[in-house]
Amino acid sequence: MSRPRVAVIGAGWAGLAAAVELAGFAELTLFEAGREPGGRARRVREAELALDNGQHILIGAYRECLRLMARVGVDPDAVLLRQPMNWHRHGGLRLHCPPLPAPLHVAWGLLAARGIGWRDKWRLSRALETLKRQGWRLAEDCTVADWLAVHDQSTALVGGFWRPLVLSALNTPLADASMQILANVLKDSLGAARADSDLLLPRHDLSALFPQPAWHWLAGQGAQLRAGCRVRDVAFADGAAWVDGERFDAAIVAVAPHHAGALLDDAALRQRLQLLRYRPICTVYLRFGQSLRLPRVMTGFAGGTADWLFDREALSGERGLVAAVISAPDEAILALPPAQLVARVLDDLRRLQPTLPEPLWSRVLVERRATFAAVAGLARPGTRIGVQCGYLAGDWVDSPYPATLEAAVQSGVNAAHVFKQDWMKQKN
Numbered sequence: 001m002s003r004p005r006v007a008v009i010g011a012g013w014a015g016l017a018a019a020v021e022l023a024g025f026a027e028l029t030l031f032e033a034g035r036e037p038g039g040r041a042r043r044v045r046e047a048e049l050a051l052d053n054g055q056h057i058l059i060g061a062y063r064e065c066l067r068l069m070a071r072v073g074v075d076p077d078a079v080l081l082r083q084p085m086n087w088h089r090h091g092g093l094r095l096h097c098p099p100l101p102a103p104l105h106v107a108w109g110l111l112a113a114r115g116i117g118w119r120d121k122w123r124l125s126r127a128l129e130t131l132k133r134q135g136w137r138l139a140e141d142c143t144v145a146d147w148l149a150v151h152d153q154s155t156a157l158v159g160g161f162w163r164p165l166v167l168s169a170l171n172t173p174l175a176d177a178s179m180q181i182l183a184n185v186l187k188d189s190l191g192a193a194r195a196d197s198d199l200l201l202p203r204h205d206l207s208a209l210f211p212q213p214a215w216h217w218l219a220g221q222g223a224q225l226r227a228g229c230r231v232r233d234v235a236f237a238d239g240a241a242w243v244d245g246e247r248f249d250a251a252i253v254a255v256a257p258h259h260a261g262a263l264l265d266d267a268a269l270r271q272r273l274q275l276l277r278y279r280p281i282c283t284v285y286l287r288f289g290q291s292l293r294l295p296r297v298m299t300g301f302a303g304g305t306a307d308w309l310f311d312r313e314a315l316s317g318e319r320g321l322v323a324a325v326i327s328a329p330d331e332a333i334l335a336l337p338p339a340q341l342v343a344r345v346l347d348d349l350r351r352l353q354p355t356l357p358e359p360l361w362s363r364v365l366v367e368r369r370a371t372f373a374a375v376a377g378l379a380r381p382g383t384r385i386g387v388q389c390g391y392l393a394g395d396w397v398d399s400p401y402p403a404t405l406e407a408a409v410q411s412g413v414n415a416a417h418v419f420k421q422d423w424m425k426q427k428n
């Protein structure tokens with residue numbers, strides 16, 4: 001049986017996952033608008049450094065990411081630093097889950113937590129227990145803020161635990177964020193095996209984790225890779241997909257949601273996409289002339305400007321390099337000139353080291369549409385476009401997760417499987 005010709009449009013983590021999953025089954029052509037693969041999780045070169053377009057973290061529950069990394073020849077243990085859940089906020093909550101079997105690791109971590117009183121420990125464990133007892137199921141329109149109010153979470157707990165957690169995981173303010181999407185993340189991490197809640201911190205730039213190895217692996221599998229090639233139109237007619245006029249047996253559209261509407265002539269999809277709102281993420285890099293070691297590779301500051309600071313020297317060996325992440329920054333932060341934002345992050349760092357000199361170099365990277373807002377009641381489109389031989393992939397396509405690497409990779413794998421099933425059915 002001849003192999004189907006499949007076009008994958010977009011070589012972010014979703015498109016690459018779809019292609020890797022289809023290798024051997026289909027004759028693949030990948031179209032990528034950028035010069036390199038990786039999309040919103042890729043390497044950028046600045047001042048002779050291999051940085052990321054934004055600091056990322058993964059967790060142990062990212063099974064599909066880890067599986068596909070291994071499939072293209074990457075050893076996850078070599079490129080990621082694995083640590084038991086380690087919540088360290090300078091001047092605030094410090095919670096470390098020891099390497100005990102679940103759920104003892106969380107119970108012990110909570111008991112031994114510092115920076116909160118016994119009453120708050122009790123409130124937090126009772127809230128998590130309630131979520132678990134109700135099977136991690138909530139009303140779709142329930143926001144995190146509403147749920148926290150009903151479950152009696154104090155101001156200290158909201159500020160020290162829930163707010164940074166929700167911003168890191170959902171990149172959406174608590175007042176709008178979906179409690180169901182947060183519960184899905186909690187279920188698969190804190191509510192699952194101990195290793196699932198491990199933090200996996202990149203030791204290499206993001207392109208080296210998956211996009212670049214996947215790209216080379218696909219080339220080795222005979223896929224046609226067209227980088228620097230922006231597709232203008234995807235149409236479906238005569239039982240085929242037409243990508244800028246070229247015929248394929250199917251097309252998987254794996255672009256970001258704000259690009260999908262323009263590519264596809266699909267009124268229902270466009271209507272859905274118009275309902276999506278986007279949230280920025282800001283990463284501030286600072287490089288000092290001396291080693292600067294943070295208390296933990298990922299350290300937060302109670303009342304700081306940055307949500308988390310990452311010790312890139314400890315992670316990747318770049319001397320004196322720190323990355324500060326500000327999730328869902330408000331307009332006031334976005335309006336600051338870069339030098340002022342750097343000065344505010346420096347203020348955070350000087351709480352640790354008061355004599356810290358000015359950085360030798362700094363850079364502010366803002367991704368305006370880093371993620372869609374994971375708001376309560378959000379309806380995400382499914383994998384099938386609605387016409388035969390058209391499929392969607394991307395972190396925004398139907399998934400229990402917020403906009404994350406795992407949602408992107410799962411969606412790509414899913415699109416590949418749905419296409420394979422359709423193709424086999426059609427041929428039998």
Ligand SMILES: Cc1cc2nc3c(=O)[nH]c(=O)nc-3n(C[C@H](O)[C@H](O)[C@H](O)COP(=O)(O)OP(=O)(O)OC[C@H]3O[C@@H](n4cnc5c(N)ncnc54)[C@H](O)[C@@H]3O)c2cc1C
Pocket residue numbers: 009010011012013014015031032033034037038039040041053054055056057058229230231232254255256259263281282283367369370371393394395396403404405406408
């Ligand atoms: C700053 C930042 C921090 C983040 N932090 C985390 C984190 O800590 N943990 C986590 O799990 N997730 C994080 N995320 C989210 C994660 O990066 C995304 O969910 C994921 O990368 C999305 O992948 P994707 O393949 O769905 O989409 P994209 O990465 O957007 O890929 C789409 C690709 O399509 C290409 N394209 C678009 N239009 C066309 C066209 N017409 N023709 C051809 N190609 C086209 C684009 O160039 C792009 O390469 C973060 C995102 C950002 C921006």
